[in-house]
Amino acid sequence: xxxxxxATIFDIAREAGVxxxxxxxxxxxxxxxxxxTTSKVRKAIEDVGYxxxxxxxxLRKAHxxxxxxxxxxxxxxxxxxxxxxxxxxxxxxxxxPFIANTAENPVRQEEVLKSLMEQGVAGLxxxxxxxxxxxxxxxxxxxxxxxxxxxxxxxESRIPVIAPxxxxxxxxxxxxxVGKGHRRLAFFGGSSDLVVYHERLGGFREACETLGIAARxxxxxxxxxxxxxxxxxxxTALAMAEPxxxxxxxxxxxxxxxxxxxxxxxxxxxxxxAVVGFDDVVEAEHYMPAxxxxxxxxxxxxxxxxxxxxxxxxxxxTRAEDHIGAVNLVVRESCxxxxxxxxxxxxxxxxx
Amino acid sequence: xxxxxxATIFDIAREAGVxxxxxxxxxxxxxxxxxxTTSKVRKAIEDVGYxxxxxxxxLRKAHxxxxxxxxxxxxxxxxxxxxxxxxxxxxxxxxxPFIANTAENPVRQEEVLKSLMEQGVAGLxxxxxxxxxxxxxxxxxxxxxxxxxxxxxxxESRIPVIAPxxxxxxxxxxxxxVGKGHRRLAFFGGSSDLVVYHERLGGFREACETLGIAARxxxxxxxxxxxxxxxxxxxTALAMAEPxxxxxxxxxxxxxxxxxxxxxxxxxxxxxxAVVGFDDVVEAEHYMPAxxxxxxxxxxxxxxxxxxxxxxxxxxxTRAEDHIGAVNLVVRESCxxxxxxxxxxxxxxxxx
DNA sequence: TTGATTTATTGGAACGTTCCATTTATAGGC
DNA sequence: GCCTATAAATGGAACGTTCCAATAAATCAA
Numbered sequence: 001x002x003x004x005x006x007a008t009i010f011d012i013a014r015e016a017g018v019x020x021x022x023x024x025x026x027x028x029x030x031x032x033x034x035x036x037t038t039s040k041v042r043k044a045i046e047d048v049g050y051x052x053x054x055x056x057x058x059l060r061k062a063h064x065x066x067x068x069x070x071x072x073x074x075x076x077x078x079x080x081x082x083x084x085x086x087x088x089x090x091x092x093x094x095x096x097p098f099i100a101n102t103a104e105n106p107v108r109q110e111e112v113l114k115s116l117m118e119q120g121v122a123g124l125x126x127x128x129x130x131x132x133x134x135x136x137x138x139x140x141x142x143x144x145x146x147x148x149x150x151x152x153x154x155x156e157s158r159i160p161v162i163a164p165x166x167x168x169x170x171x172x173x174x175x176x177x178v179g180k181g182h183r184r185l186a187f188f189g190g191s192s193d194l195v196v197y198h199e200r201l202g203g204f205r206e207a208c209e210t211l212g213i214a215a216r217x218x219x220x221x222x223x224x225x226x227x228x229x230x231x232x233x234x235x236t237a238l239a240m241a242e243p244x245x246x247x248x249x250x251x252x253x254x255x256x257x258x259x260x261x262x263x264x265x266x267x268x269x270x271x272x273x274a275v276v277g278f279d280d281v282v283e284a285e286h287y288m289p290a291x292x293x294x295x296x297x298x299x300x301x302x303x304x305x306x307x308x309x310x311x312x313x314x315x316x317x318t319r320a321e322d323h324i325g326a327v328n329l330v331v332r333e334s335c336x337x338x339x340x341x342x343x344x345x346x347x348x349x350x351x352x
Numbered sequence: 353x354x355x356x357x358x359a360t361i362f363d364i365a366r367e368a369g370v371x372x373x374x375x376x377x378x379x380x381x382x383x384x385x386x387x388x389t390t391s392k393v394r395k396a397i398e399d400v401g402y403x404x405x406x407x408x409x410x411l412r413k414a415h416x417x418x419x420x421x422x423x424x425x426x427x428x429x430x431x432x433x434x435x436x437x438x439x440x441x442x443x444x445x446x447x448x449p450f451i452a453n454t455a456e457n458p459v460r461q462e463e464v465l466k467s468l469m470e471q472g473v474a475g476l477x478x479x480x481x482x483x484x485x486x487x488x489x490x491x492x493x494x495x496x497x498x499x500x501x502x503x504x505x506x507x508e509s510r511i512p513v514i515a516p517x518x519x520x521x522x523x524x525x526x527x528x529x530v531g532k533g534h535r536r537l538a539f540f541g542g543s544s545d546l547v548v549y550h551e552r553l554g555g556f557r558e559a560c561e562t563l564g565i566a567a568r569x570x571x572x573x574x575x576x577x578x579x580x581x582x583x584x585x586x587x588t589a590l591a592m593a594e595p596x597x598x599x600x601x602x603x604x605x606x607x608x609x610x611x612x613x614x615x616x617x618x619x620x621x622x623x624x625x626a627v628v629g630f631d632d633v634v635e636a637e638h639y640m641p642a643x644x645x646x647x648x649x650x651x652x653x654x655x656x657x658x659x660x661x662x663x664x665x666x667x668x669x670t671r672a673e674d675h676i677g678a679v680n681l682v683v684r685e686s687c688x689x690x691x692x693x694x695x696x697x698x699x700x701x702x703x704x
Numbered sequence: 705t706t707g708a709t710t711t712a713t714t715g716g717a718a719c720g721t722t723c724c725a726t727t728t729a730t731a732g733g734c
Numbered sequence: 735g736c737c738t739a740t741a742a743a744t745g746g747a748a749c750g751t752t753c754c755a756a757t758a759a760a761t762c763a764a
Contacts, residue, residue, distance in 0.1 A: 006495065008750055019714045024752060034712065049494050054470040055407030055416075056750035059719040064407075066471070074432045074451075083426055087453055091460065096467040098450035099426075101439055108443070115448035118406040119418070119471070142401050143358065227638060260638055286579060286612055288640045360720055371744045376722060386742065408720035411749040 007048040015044035027052065058120050067097045067309065068116035070109065070126040072152075074101040076253070078279050078298055079127065082150060085302025086125060093310055102129045106136070113140065123309045127151045130194055146312040148320065150305045151298075153195050160312075160320040162305040164296035166196055169327035170203030173248045173276040173294050176329055178211045180338050182246040182274060186219040188233035188258055190250035197250065200278065204248055219244050223254070230257020238265070246274035246335070252281045255291055259334065270336035280330055290332035301325050359400040368396035379404065410472050419449045419661065420468035422461065422478040424504070426453040428605070430631050430650055431479065434502060437654025438477060445662055454481045458488070465492065475661045479503045482546055498664040500672065502657045503650075505547050512664075512672040514657040516648035518548055521679035522555030525600045525628040525646050528681055530563045532690050534598035534626060538571040540585035540610055542602035549602065552630065556600055571596050575606070582609020590617070598626035598687070604633045607643055611686065622688035632682055642684035653677050 009023040016023070018041060025033050026041040033041075058064045069086060071079050083099055090097045100116065102109040109129045113136075116124060123146045128136075134156050140147055141159070153161040177185055187204050190197040201220065208218050221236050223229035230249060234257070237243055249255035255277030259269040269275055270289045277284055280295035308320050361375040368375070370393060377385050378393040385393075410416045421438060423431050435451055442449045452468065454461040461481045465488070468476060475498040480488075486508050492499055493511070505513040529537055539556050542549040553572065560570050573588050575581035582601060586609070589595055601607035607629030611621040621627055622641045629636055629645035636643040660672050 010750085020751085021714050021716095021753085022712085025713085028752085032712065037712080049491070051491075051495055052470045053411075053472065053750055055410045055472055056719090057752070058407045059405075059411065059721090059750080060752040061719090066467075074426070074435060075429065077427065077429060077432075080426045080429075080432060083453065084455070087455070091463075096452060096464055098452060100448060100450060101435065103436070103439070111443075112448055115418075118404045120405065120407055139401070139403075143403055256638060263640075283635065286608060288615070362720080372721085373723085373744050373746095374742085377743085380722085384742065389742080405720055408749090409722070411720080411751090412722040413749090 007050045008053070009050075011048045012041060012044045012050055015048055016041045063313070064120045064122050065095055066119065066121050067095055068113075068119075068121045068124045069097050069099045070102060070112055070116070070124060070128075071099060072102050072104050072109075072127045072129045074099070077281050077283070078251075079151075081281075081298040082127070082302040082305075085299030086150075086306040087302075088299075089303050089306040089310070097125075097306075104129050106131045106133065110136065113137075117143065117145065121145065123147070123313050125150055125305050125309055128154055130191075141318060144318060146309060146318050146320075148305055148308050148312070150301060151196070155195060158319070160308060161322045162301055162308060162325070163196075163323075164301065164325045165327050166199035167203035167206070169278060169294035169296065169329070170200040170248060171207045172203075172327070172329040173278070173292075174204045174207035175211060176292070176331065177246045177248065177274055177276060177335065178207065178213060180246070180274060180335055182244075183213065184217045184219070184242060184244040184246075185213060186221060186233075186237050186244035186247040188221050188237070188247045188249045189223045189225050189229050189254035191222045191225075200248075200250060217244075225250055226253050227257035227260065230254035230259075231261040232257075234258040234261040246276075248276045248278070250278060252277035252279045252284050252291060252293055255293070255334070256283070256287065259287070259289075259291070268336075270334050272336075274335035276329075276335060284330075285332070287334075289334050291334045292332045293330060294327050295330050296327050297325060359402045360405070361402075363400050364393060364396045364402055367400055368393045415665070416472045416474050417447055418471065418473050419447055420471075420473045420476045421449045421451045422454060422464055422468070422476060422480075423451060424454050424456045424461075424479045424481045426451070429633050429635070430603070431503075433633075433650040434479070434654040434657075437651035438502075438658040439654075440651075441655050441658040441662070449477075449658075456481045458483045458485065462488065465489075469495065469497065473497065475499070475665050477502055477657050477661055480506055482543075493670060496670060498661060498670050498672075500657050500660050500664070502653065503548070507547060510671070512660060512674055514653055514660060514675045514677070515548075516653060516677045517679050518551035519555035519558070521630060521646035521648065521681070522552040522600060523559045524555075524679070524681040525630070525644075526556045526559035527563060528644070528683065529598040529600065529626055529628060529687065530559065530565060532598070532626060532687055534596075535565065536569045536571070536594060536596040536598075537565060538573060538585075538589050538596035538599040540573050540589070540599045540601045541575045541577050541581050541606035543574045543577075552600075552602060569596075575602075577602055578605050579609035579612065582606035582611075583613040584609075586610040586613040598628075600628045600630070602630060604629035604631045604636050604643060604645055607645065607686070608635070608639065611639070611641075611643070620688075622686050624688075626687035628681075628687060636682075637684070639686075641686050643686045644684045645682060646679050647682050648679050649677060 009020045012023045013020045023041055026038050073079055100112045102112055106129050125148050127150045147159050149159050149161045151163050221233040223233045255275050258275050262269045262273055277291045277293035280293040284291040284293045304323055312320050361372045364375045365372045375393055378390050452464045454464055458481050477500050479502045499511050501511050501513045503515050573585040575585045607627050610627050614621045614625055629643045632645040632647035636645045656675055664672050
């Protein structure tokens with residue numbers, strides 16, 4: 001069917017008996033061309049099996065229409081949702097975002113960013129890999145390509161950030177636990193090379209302090225942000241002389257791990273030890289027991305990030321406001337009933 | 353710092369006092385250039401903040417180095433794993449694959465494919481959206497771009513397929529249930545517009561027939577391939593006059609839904625009703641009860657698909673062999689103990 | 705009719721690279 | 735020193751578009 005060499009606008013032009021310029025105009029949907037000519041060209045396009053060469057076009061045009069999404073862990077359903085939210089708004093803008101996975105590896109991230117830049121992306125939405133150096137984006141900034149960070153921020157960077165209110169989320173969760181009567185609290189998982197970690201831990205600490213929990217009654221256990229990490233954290237915690245009775249987990253995966261470990265020890269999550277997660281992934285609702293967690297609306301944050309990006313491209317700026325998304329604690333069963341029912345009414349705590 | 357207009361090889365050439373051709377050679381790592389010259393050029397590249405323009409290069413070069421991965425549902429952890437497997441092998445080949453999500457929407461898929469083609473991809477790995485028309489890839493085939501299907505196939509297509517042995521997987525699972533003493537079996541979830549559905553259902557049917565289950569004792573309930581679908585299927589099944597006592601589910605999500613629905617009715621998955629999943633996603637192991645499921649090694653299939661693609665590109669062909677990946681049943685707790693322990697020994701069934 | 709105005713169409717240069725055919729510099733053999 | 739062989743560097747054309755300025759055709763006012 002199609003000739004071996006790929007067809008160009010010249011082939012179309014010959015086929016339709018017009019000039020290459022006319023074809024180009026038709027391709028761009030210019031209203032300057034006579035309707036009959038347009039349809040003649042359209043037909044020729046079909047006949048020769050033409051595929052538009054965006055690379056060639058971008059050589060002349062200033063702006064490309066591709067946007068890169070760089071995600072640190074596609075396996076985490078949480079990030080997949082973020083991606084889905086972004087795609088929703090880009091789609092309606094006629095843009096197809098390209099997603100690339102860095103697998104939490106800064107070196108890989110470097111490669112991915114380089115490749116995306118070479119491809120001539122119009123903008124980059126990035127959830128930076130752990131351990132990203134502050135200078136990793138200097139190159140891109142000086143090239144004038146707009147970047148927004150989603151979910152995570154870098155220590156000393158002026159790049160706009162779209163993220164949930166981690167501090168408040170953790171505060172709410174900790175307050176919930178204290179409200180349930182717990183007096184010895186733990187924070188499970190995460191590590192201090194993540195800004196998010198400090199934000200969440202900060203909210204947790206503030207709540208403890210405000211609500212009169214003594215510093216010696218709070219236990220911080222760093223660990224992997226996975227089920228495995230959660231298991232390890234719980235083991236560590238229960239090995240203490242005076243173990244905590246409740247834990248706020250860095251994320252839901254850690255919480256799932258902690259619950260699993262409890263079960264293995266014959267303890268019932270909720271009744272014997274309260275656990276709260278963070279992120280509220282879909283599985284949280286379906287776990288046994290259903291996990292109380294801080295909902296962050298990741299798809300919504302994805303949409304927001306995409307909108308900010310679109311605006312930046314439009315106004316050809318590389319600056320934008322940060323956006324901190326609202327969070328809310330969704331209370332399920334993993335914290336069990338109140339510990340001291342005589343003191344406070346049942347059903348305290350956050351929104352559903 | 354960087355000049356406003358983006359730097360080109362000419363800027364580098366001026367800076368380094370060489371010709372553009374020399375710069376090009378350095379960029380390509382040609383050994384023809386004197387080491388001192390090379391480092392002089394390298395320095396200039398840094399100084400002017402150069403970023404390579406792959407679009408311009410592809411204009412002359414025959415082949416691009418981007419590969420598109422088109423996935424029907426990124427939210428499904430199963431596909432995320434597939435993607436991760438592919439990335440692993442592409443990375444070592446110095447290729448950055450771009451992932452795009454079609455959200456199971458053929459129209460969206462069309463857009464995505466078009467965009468990827470315009471970008472000049474060297475190849476496409478696709479898990480086609482449900483309802484993809486047989487002609488959807490004709491355009492791409494005639495353009496001579498290699499395509500491989502992963503996980504799913506299209507009814508009448510000559511495009512190579514990398515997929516698990518669905519028939520055998522379903523056979524193993526059904527045989528396991530029969531071996532446990534079940535005599536009234538159901539197949540939950542999926543719909544007949546998916547080739548995979550027919551493959552899995554076929555294996556299920558063959559096992560039933562071979563092992564002497566009467567046709568009137570098997571129940572097929574189509575439904576969404578999600579938790580919600582699983583819940584619906586179970587409700588339908590238990591509403592029957594003579595309900596089944598076990599179900600093979602189209603995938604793990606459906607199985608999780610079915611188990612959830614059982615619990616809601618006060619029934620214990622495993623003891624009261626056996627359920628087997630398909631795919632063996634990571635959550636399967638951590639569920640309560642842990643889900644017996646057919647493991648398909650999705651990351652492995654992703655790697656395989658990537659290898660096939662690489663080979664196709666290398667040998668500039670658009671044809672390749674199908675590859676059917678081995679499956680194995682991993683037995684956990686969701687089918688409970690044997691129904692008729694007097695007849696057969698405990699611990700029958702597949703590998704771990 | 706003629707010139708002015710509007711509407712359609714067109715040729716040419718430019719975009720940033722690669723690659724071939726040359727030229728220029730360096731080294732080797734005598 | 736001179737010729738040849740090799741190594742290193744270079745200029746020019748080409749890749750497939752866009753866009754501007756220019757042309758050609760059609761319409762209008764007088």
